[in-house]
Amino acid sequence: MDDIDDMFSHLLGEMDHLSQSLMPAADPPDVVPASQRESTFSIGFTDLNASLYELEDNDLDALVADLRSKSTENTSGSQNQIAASAVTEEPGPAQIPPPSNAAESSEELQMDESQTKADKIKLALEKLKEAKMKKLIVKVLMSDGSCKTLMVDERQTIREVLDKLFEKTHCDCSIDWSLCETNPELQIERGFEDHENLVEPLSVWSRHSENKIYFVLRPQKYVMFTDPQLFYMWKKKTVCSSEINEQSKQLLLKEHFGGSALIVPDLEGSLYLKEDGKKVWKPRYFVLRASGMYYVPKGKTKSSSDLACFVRFEQVNIYTTTNYKQRYRAPTNFCFMLKHPCIQKESHYIKFLCCDDEHTLLLWANSIRIAKYGTVLYKNYQAAKTRASSLETLHCTARNGKFHSHSTVFTGRSTNHVEDHPHESPPDFIPPPPPPGHAQV
Template sequence: MLPCVKETDKMDDIDAMFSHLLGEIDHLSQSLGPAGDPAELDPASNSESTFSIGFTDLNECLNELEDNDLDALVADLGSRSALQEFTAHQQGSRAADNHSASPAGTQGSEAAAALPPPSHNESDRVVQTNEPQTKADKIKLALEKLKEAKVKKLIIKVLMSDGSSKTLMVDERQTVREVLEKLFEKTHCDCSIDWCLCETNPELDIERGFEDHERLVDPLSVWPRHSENKIYFVLKPQKYVMFTEPQLFYMWKKKKACLSGINEDAKRLLLKENFGGSALIVPDLEGILHLKEDGKKVWKPRYFMLRASGIYYVPKGKTKSTSDLACFVRFEKVNVYSTSNYKQKYKAPTNFCFMLKHPCIQKDSHYIKILCCDNEHILSLWVNSIRIAKYGNVLYKNYQAAVKRASTPQSLMYAAHKGASTHLEPGHSDSHASRISLPPNIPDVADYPYEAPPDFIPPPPPGHATV
C-alpha cells in the first residue's frame, strides 16, 4: 500500500503544479490585452488594423503614402496574388492529372501545368492593361489587394524631433537599419551613428531604441489595436556609447580621472579584447539597486550582479559566490526600457529607473521588473551593459556597419556642408540645427579700443558749397 500512497502524492503534486501553471498563463493573457473586447476577438478587424501604425484607419495611411511607395505596394501585392493564384492552379492541375492521366503521360501534363494558364477572356486583358492613373484609384486598388493578399506589411508614421512626421511602408523582411536608410533619404539628414528609431509607450511611461538588426515589423505587430504608442526618429548619443567609450563599461571600477585619460589606442585595445575574440566578454557590473515590490510602491535595496545569461542577486544572509546567487531575470524573452518620471508615479528613490519586460506586455503587470539607480551614470552602465549581454557581437557588428555608412563620401560631404551652414531651414529634424557657427577669434564690441572723434571738420569736396 505504501508505494500506492507515494504515487498518489506524486499525482496530486503534478495536478497542483499544472493548476498553478494554468493560473499563471491566464493571468499573463489578461495582462497582454483587454478581455472580452469584441474587436480583439474579430480576426478580420484585427488583421486590417495591423496594416498601419499611427493612423486611425487604413484609408488615411494609404493617403499619406507617396506615389512611388503606393505604386510599389500595388505592384508587390499584385505579383503576390498572381503567384498565389498560379500556385493554386498548378496544384489543382497536378491533382487532376494524378487521377486521370496515365503514368506515361504524367511528365507531359506536369510540364503543361508548370506554364501559366492561358487567358481566353478579352476583358481580363483589358483590365490588366488599364492601370490606375489617379491616386484615388491606386488607393482603391491597394485596399482590394490588401484584403486578398496574406502579407505582413505595415504603413507606419514616424515622428520627427521638430513635430513633423514621415510615412513609410515597411516589409516584414526589412531591418531597422534598412528603415533608417529610407529615413536618411527622405529627411536628407546626415548618416550619424547616433540616429535611432525609438518606440514609446505612454501608458507605462517607457521608451526603447530598436536595435539595427531587428525586423521592425515584429515588435510593432504586438502593439494593441488602439495603442497610443509612437515611433520617433531621434538622435541618441547613448546608442553606441559602449563602443565609443568602452572604458566606462570595462573599467568602471577605476576613478574618473583615470578613465578620462584613456586615448584612442587604448579604446581600440579594449574593443579587441572584449569583442574581437571567439567569446564575448560581458562587463562585470555589480552593485546595489532598488527593486520595486510587486503591486506595491515599496522599493527595497538588493545587491545585483550582471552575467551573460541574466541578472542575479545576493539573497539575504548569503555571499557573492556563484553558488549563493539567485536568478532575478534572464534576457532571452525580455527587453530593457528606460522610464520617465517614476519618482512621482511609483515613489521611486530617484528618476533613474529602467524596466525589464516581455515585448508583448503593453500594460502594468506583475511580470514587469523595475529597478532604480542612484544616478544617471549608473543607469547608463546597467542599461547598455544589459544590451551587450543580450545581443553580444551582433551589437558590435551593428556599430561597425553604422560607422561604415557614416564614413561614406556622400555622408562626409553632407556633414561638411552641414557644418558650414547656419542650419536655419524651417522644419529641419536635426536637434543641433539651431546652432549657428561663427568665425573664430572675433573680438567682442567691448574689446575694441575707444577712439575720440577728430577735433577738426574736413573741407567739403570741390564744387560743393558749405551749408
C-alpha cells in the first residue's frame, strides 16, 4: 500500500508539472516581437523574404491578391480619407512605365522581371504584417531531394495541401501519399492526418528548429481499411490476407466503422517500456482501449478492474522512431513514442515503447490512430479514395487530349513536308515529354 501511495503521489506531481508547463502565460504580450512574428511566416527557410522569392509566380500573385482583398475588408469601416490614402500607396498599372523601345535587350528584360517580382515580394511583406489570418510559406521536400514551396493558411487541411502537391508534381494521386514531419533531434517522424490543419502543428516548432516536412508514399497510412483483418482478426494467426476476399473485408469495415459507435481493435500484448532518464527497457503487458493505453500492474490480472491507465490519447500524438537500438539501447529498432506535440526536445513526459517486430509495431501504431481519431479516420480514407479517382480521371483526360493534339499537328506538318519536298522522308515523330515531376516523385 505504501508503494501504491508513493506511485500515486508521484503521478499527481507529474500531472501538475505537465499542466503547468503546457499552460499559456498569464499575461501574454499584446505585441509579438518582429523576430518571432516573422518565424511564423515561413518553414524551412532562413527568412521570410527568401521563402517568398521561392514561390512560383502564380502563387505569389494569388497571395498578393488575397492579402489585398483582406486589407480592403479590414479598412472598409475606416474613414474615407484613410481609405483613399491606402489606395494611393498601392502601385497600380498606370504607374508602370512603358517600355522604352521594341529592341530592348534580354538583359534589361530580365532585370525588369526581377524588379517586378521584388516589388510583389515587398508588397506581400507589407500586407502580411497587416493580415490577421496566420499564413505559412512551407518548403516541402520530395523523396528525390527536390522541394516544392507552398503558401498555406490556417484554414487549409492536409487534404487540400496534398491536392496542391498533386497539381504541382503530376504524381499518381494514390491514397498512400502523405505529408510527414520529422524531428532530427528526437529521431522521430509522424504522418499528418488528412483532416488536420497544417499550420497548427507547424506553429509549435521552435524558431531554429531543424524539423522538416516530406511528401512521401506511406503504404501503411490506410492499411487498417485496406486490410482490416490484420487488426480485427489478429488473434487468428492462421488467417492470411490472401484468404480474405473483398466482400469479407467490406463486412469487417461495416461492422467496426459503419455503426453508431467505433469499435477499437481488441489489441493487447507485451511491449518494452523505457524507464525515465535511463537506458533501461522493461517488459509490461499493455491493453488498448478507446480511451487510452492501460497496463497490468505487477502481481495483478488482466481483468478491467486491475488495469492501470498508462496514457490517454487526447493530448498526445504517436510518432515512429529510428535507430533507438543504438541511441537508447532498445531491444529492437521497432519503437514508437507518445508525446504532446508541443514537446520538441527530450523530456521525461515522453513515453518510449518498443515492439518485438515490425508487424507488432504496425498493429500498435495504427490501432492507436484508430482509437485517437475514430470514424474521422475512415471518412478521410473514403474522401481520399474519391479524390484520387477523380484526379486520376482528370489527368487521363488531359494526357489523352495532349496526345491527340500532338498527333494532329504531326499529321498536318508531315503532309505539307512531303508535298513541298517529295524526295525527302517525313521527320520521325517525337512524343511530348512527360509532365514535369512525374518521374521524380
